[in-house]
Amino acid sequence: MEKGKKVYEGKAKVVFETQDPDKYILYFKDSATAFDGLKKAEVSGKGVLNNKISSLIFEILEKNGIKTHYIERISDNEMLVWKADRLLVEVVVRNVAAGSICKRLGFKEGEVFDPPLVEFFYKSDELHDPLICVEHIKLMNLATEEEVKIMRETALKVNSILSEFFDKNGIKLVDFKLEFGRLPDGSLAVVDEISPDSCRLWDKKTGEKLDKDRFRFELGDLLEGYRKIFERIGG
Numbered sequence: 001m002e003k004g005k006k007v008y009e010g011k012a013k014v015v016f017e018t019q020d021p022d023k024y025i026l027y028f029k030d031s032a033t034a035f036d037g038l039k040k041a042e043v044s045g046k047g048v049l050n051n052k053i054s055s056l057i058f059e060i061l062e063k064n065g066i067k068t069h070y071i072e073r074i075s076d077n078e079m080l081v082w083k084a085d086r087l088l089v090e091v092v093v094r095n096v097a098a099g100s101i102c103k104r105l106g107f108k109e110g111e112v113f114d115p116p117l118v119e120f121f122y123k124s125d126e127l128h129d130p131l132i133c134v135e136h137i138k139l140m141n142l143a144t145e146e147e148v149k150i151m152r153e154t155a156l157k158v159n160s161i162l163s164e165f166f167d168k169n170g171i172k173l174v175d176f177k178l179e180f181g182r183l184p185d186g187s188l189a190v191v192d193e194i195s196p197d198s199c200r201l202w203d204k205k206t207g208e209k210l211d212k213d214r215f216r217f218e219l220g221d222l223l224e225g226y227r228k229i230f231e232r233i234g235g
């Protein structure tokens with residue numbers, strides 16, 4: 001499958017058309033960004049790792065009955081996906097307190113959320129992705145009530161599948177972000193990527209942070225963490 005016209009370029013990926021009007025190619029870049037794009041760096045090799053980790057995770061989800069946009073990994077840096085109309089909502093699931101919820105509500109990092117917490121954010125660079133509630137989603141027409149229900153249920157199911165998967169590989173799934181899109185038949189699929197850029201992953205034994213927090217807070221070599229994750233999950 002060859003790359004056609006560039007459709008969109010984001011901070012970490014580029015989306016290309018293909019000869020098939022129903023399919024896109026996602027190209028994973030080597031750029032690392034954090035804090036709303038204020039912190040930036042080129043990390044050679046990050047695109048390949050994120051593409052490989054994300055592909056592996058999508059394959060696990062598909063096997064477990066989760067509908068995603070993933071078709072196949074077509075090269076080191078590229079993934080073939082179904083075209084989907086993205087919702088402007090980010091869904092975050094938290095098993096353990098870390099990141100923005102500590103700043104926002106005063107939780108101590110490491111506090112356990114049982115049952116896991118589901119949060120919605122409005123995907124808007126201009127407004128810095130604010131936290132929103134279901135009423136906002138309805139008011140702003142970001143998704144239907146049924147879609148909100150599906151996003152919540154799917155996010156929790158993804159959490160169960162991935163928590164168990166990472167746990168058996170010695171990694172704690174602390175939190176993660178999902179995005180959803182509408183396929184041509186109107187149904188929802190998990191889109192974007194699921195990688196150490198969008199998940200917090202801690203070594204189960206040592207508590208070492210293996211995800212993008214290494215870059216956010218200068219905790220150590222970013223790729224070393226991503227490589228450890230990839231190796232542990234069977235890459």
Ligand code: UDP
Binds near residue numbers: 090092129199
């Ligand atoms: N996350 C993401 N993209 C975003 C915001 C958050 O992938 O635009 C991920 C983040 O990596 C973490 C989880 O969602 O795994 C929860 O992020 P949080 O709300 O704590 O925000 P952060 O402090 O990471 O910006």
